[in-house]
Amino acid sequence: AEESYNFANKEEIEIVKDFTFLKTRSFPLLACRLFDRYRDLAPQLVPLDYTKRPNVKLPYELIASMPELKDNPFRQRIAEVFSEDGEGNMTLDDFLDMFSVMSEMAPRELKAYYAFRIYDFNNDDYICKSDLEKTVNKLTRKELTPEEVCLVCNKVIDEADLDNDGKLSLEDFQHMITRAPDFLR
Ligand SMILES: [Ca+2]
Numbered sequence: 001a002e003e004s005y006n007f008a009n010k011e012e013i014e015i016v017k018d019f020t021f022l023k024t025r026s027f028p029l030l031a032c033r034l035f036d037r038y039r040d041l042a043p044q045l046v047p048l049d050y051t052k053r054p055n056v057k058l059p060y061e062l063i064a065s066m067p068e069l070k071d072n073p074f075r076q077r078i079a080e081v082f083s084e085d086g087e088g089n090m091t092l093d094d095f096l097d098m099f100s101v102m103s104e105m106a107p108r109e110l111k112a113y114y115a116f117r118i119y120d121f122n123n124d125d126y127i128c129k130s131d132l133e134k135t136v137n138k139l140t141r142k143e144l145t146p147e148e149v150c151l152v153c154n155k156v157i158d159e160a161d162l163d164n165d166g167k168l169s170l171e172d173f174q175h176m177i178t179r180a181p182d183f184l185r
Protein backbone atom coordinates (compact mmCIF):
# COMPACT_ATOMS: atom_id res chain seq x y z
CA ALA A 1 0.00 0.00 0.00
CA GLU A 2 3.04 2.30 -0.14
CA GLU A 3 1.75 4.11 -3.21
CA SER A 4 -1.23 5.47 -1.34
CA TYR A 5 0.89 7.27 1.26
CA ASN A 6 1.62 10.94 0.83
CA PHE A 7 5.29 10.95 1.54
CA ALA A 8 6.94 14.28 2.07
CA ASN A 9 10.10 13.28 0.25
CA LYS A 10 12.02 10.49 -1.35
CA GLU A 11 14.03 9.77 1.75
CA GLU A 12 10.84 8.86 3.61
CA ILE A 13 9.83 6.39 0.93
CA GLU A 14 13.22 4.71 1.17
CA ILE A 15 12.93 4.37 4.94
CA VAL A 16 9.56 2.69 4.65
CA LYS A 17 10.72 0.38 1.87
CA ASP A 18 13.75 -0.64 3.90
CA PHE A 19 11.58 -1.26 6.88
CA THR A 20 9.05 -3.33 4.98
CA PHE A 21 11.98 -5.33 3.70
CA LEU A 22 13.28 -5.89 7.21
CA LYS A 23 9.87 -6.82 8.44
CA THR A 24 9.20 -9.49 5.88
CA ARG A 25 12.71 -10.87 5.26
CA SER A 26 14.47 -10.64 8.57
CA PHE A 27 11.71 -11.15 11.05
CA PRO A 28 9.59 -14.04 9.76
CA LEU A 29 9.04 -15.24 13.31
CA LEU A 30 7.63 -11.89 14.33
CA ALA A 31 5.38 -11.89 11.28
CA CYS A 32 4.16 -15.40 12.19
CA ARG A 33 3.47 -14.40 15.74
CA LEU A 34 1.51 -11.37 14.57
CA PHE A 35 -0.42 -13.47 12.10
CA ASP A 36 -1.43 -15.76 14.98
CA ARG A 37 -2.62 -12.78 16.97
CA TYR A 38 -4.53 -11.42 13.97
CA ARG A 39 -6.20 -14.76 13.47
CA ASP A 40 -6.98 -15.20 17.17
CA LEU A 41 -9.08 -12.03 17.01
CA ALA A 42 -11.54 -13.73 14.65
CA PRO A 43 -10.67 -17.34 13.77
CA GLN A 44 -13.96 -17.70 11.92
CA LEU A 45 -13.04 -14.84 9.53
CA VAL A 46 -9.31 -15.39 9.01
CA PRO A 47 -8.25 -18.46 7.01
CA LEU A 48 -5.06 -20.30 7.97
CA ASP A 49 -3.90 -20.29 4.37
CA TYR A 50 -2.91 -16.84 3.14
CA THR A 51 -1.21 -17.93 -0.08
CA LYS A 52 -4.22 -16.80 -2.12
CA ARG A 53 -4.29 -13.37 -0.45
CA PRO A 54 -7.84 -13.62 0.86
CA ASN A 55 -9.80 -10.39 0.97
CA VAL A 56 -10.20 -10.26 4.75
CA LYS A 57 -10.56 -7.21 6.97
CA LEU A 58 -11.07 -7.28 10.72
CA PRO A 59 -13.45 -4.65 12.09
CA TYR A 60 -12.04 -1.72 14.07
CA GLU A 61 -13.78 -2.85 17.28
CA LEU A 62 -11.73 -6.05 17.36
CA ILE A 63 -8.47 -4.23 16.63
CA ALA A 64 -9.20 -1.60 19.30
CA SER A 65 -9.79 -4.30 21.91
CA MET A 66 -6.15 -5.48 21.78
CA PRO A 67 -4.09 -4.87 24.95
CA GLU A 68 -1.63 -2.64 23.06
CA LEU A 69 -4.41 -0.33 21.95
CA LYS A 70 -7.33 -0.51 24.31
CA ASP A 71 -5.98 2.10 26.75
CA ASN A 72 -4.30 4.25 24.14
CA PRO A 73 -6.18 7.54 23.70
CA PHE A 74 -5.07 7.57 20.05
CA ARG A 75 -6.31 4.05 19.26
CA GLN A 76 -8.91 5.20 16.77
CA ARG A 77 -6.49 7.47 14.89
CA ILE A 78 -3.81 4.78 14.89
CA ALA A 79 -6.21 2.26 13.37
CA GLU A 80 -7.47 4.81 10.84
CA VAL A 81 -3.98 5.78 9.73
CA PHE A 82 -2.77 2.21 9.30
CA SER A 83 -5.91 0.87 7.65
CA GLU A 84 -6.17 0.90 3.89
CA ASP A 85 -9.85 1.83 4.12
CA GLY A 86 -9.07 4.76 6.46
CA GLU A 87 -11.79 3.63 8.85
CA GLY A 88 -9.74 1.40 11.11
CA ASN A 89 -10.77 -1.95 9.64
CA MET A 90 -7.58 -3.90 9.03
CA THR A 91 -6.22 -6.33 6.51
CA LEU A 92 -3.36 -8.55 7.63
CA ASP A 93 -0.90 -6.21 5.85
CA ASP A 94 -2.35 -3.18 7.66
CA PHE A 95 -2.01 -5.07 10.92
CA LEU A 96 1.62 -6.06 10.28
CA ASP A 97 2.48 -2.49 9.31
CA MET A 98 0.90 -1.11 12.46
CA PHE A 99 2.74 -3.45 14.82
CA SER A 100 6.01 -3.02 12.94
CA VAL A 101 5.90 0.75 13.31
CA MET A 102 4.89 0.45 16.97
CA SER A 103 7.76 -1.97 17.70
CA GLU A 104 11.05 -1.05 19.31
CA MET A 105 12.84 -1.92 16.08
CA ALA A 106 11.15 0.74 14.01
CA PRO A 107 13.43 3.61 13.00
CA ARG A 108 12.75 6.90 14.71
CA GLU A 109 12.05 8.65 11.38
CA LEU A 110 9.34 6.14 10.60
CA LYS A 111 7.74 6.57 14.01
CA ALA A 112 7.86 10.33 13.54
CA TYR A 113 6.24 10.07 10.13
CA TYR A 114 3.34 8.02 11.47
CA ALA A 115 2.99 10.13 14.60
CA PHE A 116 2.57 13.12 12.31
CA ARG A 117 -0.15 11.34 10.36
CA ILE A 118 -1.90 10.26 13.56
CA TYR A 119 -1.92 13.84 14.92
CA ASP A 120 -3.12 15.23 11.58
CA PHE A 121 -6.74 14.47 12.44
CA ASN A 122 -8.26 15.90 9.26
CA ASN A 123 -5.65 14.33 6.95
CA ASP A 124 -4.64 17.54 5.19
CA ASP A 125 -0.89 16.97 5.64
CA TYR A 126 -0.55 19.70 8.24
CA ILE A 127 -0.98 19.81 11.99
CA CYS A 128 -2.97 22.97 12.52
CA LYS A 129 -4.02 24.47 15.82
CA SER A 130 -7.20 22.40 16.13
CA ASP A 131 -5.29 19.16 15.35
CA LEU A 132 -2.79 20.16 18.00
CA GLU A 133 -5.53 20.89 20.55
CA LYS A 134 -6.97 17.41 20.04
CA THR A 135 -3.48 15.93 20.33
CA VAL A 136 -2.61 17.79 23.53
CA ASN A 137 -5.98 16.90 25.07
CA LYS A 138 -5.36 13.24 24.39
CA LEU A 139 -1.70 13.28 25.46
CA THR A 140 -2.61 14.95 28.74
CA ARG A 141 -5.79 12.88 29.12
CA LYS A 142 -7.86 16.04 29.50
CA GLU A 143 -6.04 17.13 32.64
CA LEU A 144 -5.54 20.67 31.35
CA THR A 145 -8.14 23.43 31.18
CA PRO A 146 -9.05 24.72 27.70
CA GLU A 147 -7.02 27.86 28.44
CA GLU A 148 -3.96 25.82 29.36
CA VAL A 149 -4.34 23.70 26.23
CA CYS A 150 -4.57 26.86 24.16
CA LEU A 151 -1.39 28.20 25.76
CA VAL A 152 0.50 24.95 25.14
CA CYS A 153 -0.62 24.84 21.51
CA ASN A 154 0.34 28.44 20.86
CA LYS A 155 3.73 27.82 22.40
CA VAL A 156 4.29 24.66 20.34
CA ILE A 157 3.34 26.41 17.12
CA ASP A 158 5.41 29.46 18.04
CA GLU A 159 8.48 27.34 18.56
CA ALA A 160 8.04 24.72 15.88
CA ASP A 161 6.54 26.61 12.95
CA LEU A 162 9.76 27.22 11.03
CA ASP A 163 8.17 28.76 7.93
CA ASN A 164 5.64 30.88 9.85
CA ASP A 165 2.51 29.68 8.07
CA GLY A 166 0.69 29.07 11.35
CA LYS A 167 0.63 25.28 11.08
CA LEU A 168 3.11 22.42 11.30
CA SER A 169 4.30 20.61 8.20
CA LEU A 170 6.02 17.24 8.51
CA GLU A 171 9.33 19.08 8.38
CA ASP A 172 8.31 21.45 11.21
CA PHE A 173 7.11 18.44 13.19
CA GLN A 174 10.31 16.45 12.71
CA HIS A 175 12.25 19.43 13.94
CA MET A 176 9.97 19.81 16.95
CA ILE A 177 10.19 16.23 18.19
CA THR A 178 13.95 16.35 18.36
CA ARG A 179 13.30 18.73 21.27
CA ALA A 180 10.03 17.31 22.61
CA PRO A 181 10.27 13.53 22.23
CA ASP A 182 7.10 13.02 24.29
CA PHE A 183 5.13 13.49 21.10
CA LEU A 184 6.49 10.18 19.86
CA ARG A 185 5.22 7.95 22.66
CA1 LIG B 1 -4.54 18.70 9.65
Ligand SMILES: [Ca+2]
Pocket residue numbers: 161162163164165166167168169172
Ligand atom coordinates in the same frame (compact mmCIF):
# COMPACT_ATOMS: atom_id res chain seq x y z
CA1 LIG C 1 4.76 25.68 9.20
